Amino acid sequence: MKREIIETKDGSKTIHLPELNESYHSTHGALQEAKHVFIKSGWDELKKSTCSVLEIGFGSGLNAILTLINTEKDQKKVHYTGLEAFPVDKDEVTALNYSEIAEISPYHEEYLLLHSSPWGEDVKINKGFTLRKIELEMADFTPENEVFDLVFFDAFGPRVQPEMWERTVLQKMYDALSPNGIFVTYCAKGDVRRNLISVGFEVEKISGPPGKREMLRGVKK
Helix, strand or coil: CCCEEEECCCCCEEEEECCCCEECCCCCCHHHHHHHHHHHCCHHHCCCCEEEEEEECCCCCHHHHHHHHHHHHHCCEEEEEEECCCCCCHHHHHHHCHHHCCCCHHHHHHHHHHHHCCCCCEEEEECCEEEEEECCCHHHCCCCCCCEEEEEECCCCCCCCHHHHCHHHHHHHHHHEEEEEEEEECCCCHHHHHHHHHHCEEEEEEECCCCCCEEEEEEEC
16 A cells, blocks of 8 residues: 655654555644653653553654653653554655654664664663564454553554454453553544443543544553
């Protein structure tokens, strides 16, 4: 399927799939969305000094590099697992040009290493950030129970990938989280919220990123 690089309203770029009319990040601002949904509403809620993060939809690596930057800022250590069925290629990484973003530019080498590191292995990107990328579709992915403190759920939306938002998938996410673990996603659809509640999450609607009124955050109790 054709993928193209487009510029979003905050000046950062994302990958767009014309056939599906779907983008990896919000066209209202890829960087703003990533920072609001996954850092402010997820990462900043963690109180542990050592933690484990699972990202569903590793994609461009934007959420991962922002987490790495905040790991250093907050003096935390993280093991970051990224699930991705269709990895981006070197040319796409270059065209996204995230290393030109002011807050990411000092981490240019680390960002490139996120993409060049081998799949299926733990790779120490810097002293506080260890990455494991997994190239699998969700149907073939069964994470261990209670090993993650935070889930970034960044799959394509229910219109494009309804199977990713079904109860069986969200049950995997619940089971993978440790007690008091946090699940965050940009999506705020009612049926997704109901599915999250049905598998055991305490769910709240919170303010969304630019261009989106609400998003969802769940906590495993």
